[in-house]
Amino acid sequence: MNTLRGLNMPPAGWTLAGLLAFYVLAGLVGHDPWKTEDATHLGVAWDVLSKGHWDALSLAGRAWHEAPLYYWTAGLFGKLAAGLLPAHDAMRLASGFWLALSLVGVYYTSRELHGQESAAAGPLLLAGSVGLMEPGHMAQPMLIALCAHATALGALAASGRKPHTAMPLLALAWAICLLGGGLASTLPLLALAPLAFLYRDTPFHTARSLIQALLLAALLIAVVWSGLDPAWREAWWQREISRLGHRAHPGNDLLSLLNLLASFAWPALPIAGWTLWSRRRRLSDPALLLPAGQLLLGLAMLASCYPPKEIPALLLLPPLVQLAVPGALSLRRGAAQALDWFSKMTFSFFLILVWIGWSALVLGWPERLARRTQVLEPGFIGQFQTGMFALALIVSLGWFYLIFTSPRSPYRGLTHWTAGFSTFWLLLATLWLPWVDYGKSYRQLAQQVQRQLPAGHGCVQEQGLSHPHRASLAYFSGIEVLPASKGRCDWMLRYNSGQSRPAATEIAGWELVWEGNRPGDRQEKFRLYHRADVAVDQRIDAR
Numbered sequence: 335m336n337t338l339r340g341l342n343m344p345p346a347g348w349t350l351a352g353l354l355a356f357y358v359l360a361g362l363v364g365h366d367p368w369k370t371e372d373a374t375h376l377g378v379a380w381d382v383l384s385k386g387h388w389d390a391l392s393l394a395g396r397a398w399h400e401a402p403l404y405y406w407t408a409g410l411f412g413k414l415a416a417g418l419l420p421a422h423d424a425m426r427l428a429s430g431f432w433l434a435l436s437l438v439g440v441y442y443t444s445r446e447l448h449g450q451e452s453a454a455a456g457p458l459l460l461a462g463s464v465g466l467m468e469p470g471h472m473a474q475p476m477l478i479a480l481c482a483h484a485t486a487l488g489a490l491a492a493s494g495r496k497p498h499t500a501m502p503l504l505a506l507a508w509a510i511c512l513l514g515g516g517l518a519s520t521l522p523l524l525a526l527a528p529l530a531f532l533y534r535d536t537p538f539h540t541a542r543s544l545i546q547a548l549l550l551a552a553l554l555i556a557v558v559w560s561g562l563d564p565a566w567r568e569a570w571w572q573r574e575i576s577r578l579g580h581r582a583h584p585g586n587d588l589l590s591l592l593n594l595l596a597s598f599a600w601p602a603l604p605i606a607g608w609t610l611w612s613r614r615r616r617l618s619d620p621a622l623l624l625p626a627g628q629l630l631l632g633l634a635m636l637a638s639c640y641p642p643k644e645i646p647a648l649l650l651l652p653p654l655v656q657l658a659v660p661g662a663l664s665l666r667r668g669a670a671q672a673l674d675w676f677s678k679m680t681f682s683f684f685l686i687l688v689w690i691g692w693s694a695l696v697l698g699w700p701e702r703l704a705r706r707t708q709v710l711e712p713g714f715i716g717q718f719q720t721g722m723f724a725l726a727l728i729v730s731l732g733w734f735y736l737i738f739t740s741p742r743s744p745y746r747g748l749t750h751w752t753a754g755f756s757t758f759w760l761l762l763a764t765l766w767l768p769w770v771d772y773g774k775s776y777r778q779l780a781q782q783v784q785r786q787l788p789a790g791h792g793c794v795q796e797q798g799l800s801h802p803h804r805a806s807l808a809y810f811s812g813i814e815v816l817p818a819s820k821g822r823c824d825w826m827l828r829y830n831s832g833q834s835r836p837a838a839t840e841i842a843g844w845e846l847v848w849e850g851n852r853p854g855d856r857q858e859k860f861r862l863y864h865r866a867d868v869a870v871d872q873r874i875d876a877r
């Protein structure tokens with residue numbers, strides 16, 4: 335092991351733990367629920383936390399039929415951190431928890447498949463994956479399935495040497511995958527189980543261990559199943575069954591998914607390709623065969639059950655990482671130096687850009703860039719935050735210290751990539767966070783709607799609102815809008831995108847009361863209406 339000024343290569347012990355903790359915590363808290371899945375999943379967890387809906391999930395008062403484990407975890411963190419953090423930040427700690435377990439699972443699997451000296455490469459590759467950074471730091475239930483997929487490989491690899499530890503771990507992976515990611519994400523892990531026969535010479539004992547693991551997983555699931563509301567769990571299970579094989583053109587979806595992976599799974603994908611090429615005569619090696627089998631099963635499942643998007647593709651990262659581990663540490667000298675040089679130059683350049691952008695946001699220089707930020711987010715006023723500035727400065731200096739003091743090692747390029755990626759994300763989450771939060775949060779819009787409604791306004795129906803809209807309204811203003819088909823409300827909140835804006839804002843039988851949108855988003859239009867006959871009656875009564 336080479337050591338220079340306290341920096342270890344390969345990273346191990348507290349050095350590795352600190353680097354990965356830095357990655358997990360960067361940008362996890364300190365911002366509102368954002369307008370995509372972050373707001374949706376936090377909205378479901380908020381119903382669990384505020385209403386006690388543990389046995390039947392709901393979103394802003396409507397049933398939500400998805401695997402429940404993430405929302406329970408988020409609700410538990412919301413309880414534990416109540417008073418220390420805002421509720422949305424406390425609940426989002428669940429993502430940090432499952433992301434950390436995913437990194438531990440990948441480390442464990444890398445050690446079992448490739449040996450102790452290669453173990454650190456697994457979590458470094460996973461943490462450095464471009465596609466994991468944003469969903470890994472938002473409210474995202476698929477992180478539980480990611481953790482299960484990362485850990486199940488290690489359990490199967492260890493089944494020959496340590497069956498009494500590996501099989502319960504495999505059972506736990508199956509159980510949390512079903513309860514956290516759903517049936518479709520669990521099927522590849524079940525189909526992968528027969529590869530355990532590669533690691534044991536006695537088929538009878540292997541079969542017995544797998545059956546025991548399956549029974550233990552079924553027992554864990556049954557305990558949870560018995561605590562769910564019967565009507566809700568039936569609806570959830572029917573939804574899980576309906577997802578299987580429902581894609582009309584799986585071949586096209588598979589091609590789109592492979593195209594997505596080119597950037598999403600960087601740098602694990604090209605390094606995994608190098609591993610397969612350099613070891614093409616040893617593809618029957620269980621250390622390659624096991625992750626390759628998981629990758630193929632995962633591709634088949636995703637193409638059959640999910641649209642080709644980033645979140646489901648998270649499940650392909652664990653096998654790609656394990657395929658990449660041997661290649662990452664055996665790159666030819668020129669390739670290893672190129673990865674190291676690319677990491678240092680790329681993230682040093684982006685860190686400088688982040689600081690220039692912060693200067694434009696807060697100090698107004700460069701003037702042209704400052705004007706551009708105002709055009710993108712009208713009304714935003716940047717403020718100098720001493721604590722955030724100091725943290726960003728320390729982290730930036732730490733990055734340059736790292737790249738100038740790291741000793742030569744096969745791990746150096748990989749360590750620089752992961753550390754640079756984490757540093758870049760943390761700087762965005764400190765220096766630019768107020769500006770990003772201003773544009774991605776529905777807090778202001780929800781509060782504007784709330785101010786337009788009089789006390790005792792009764793129910794509000796909606797048209798065209800999405801899950802994030804309804805979740806944000808319920809969380810920030812306590813307004814739970816109803817579908818138009820549910821009863822007769824005197825108020826209606828209507829959403830239209832910029833392209834589908836109606837020619838007239840008037841709707842027969844309704845009077846327009848208010849119109850608004852999020853700052854800087856000209857594509858969204860929200861309109862609040864009051865029922866016309868009620869408004870006339872109120873004016874007559876007022877006279």
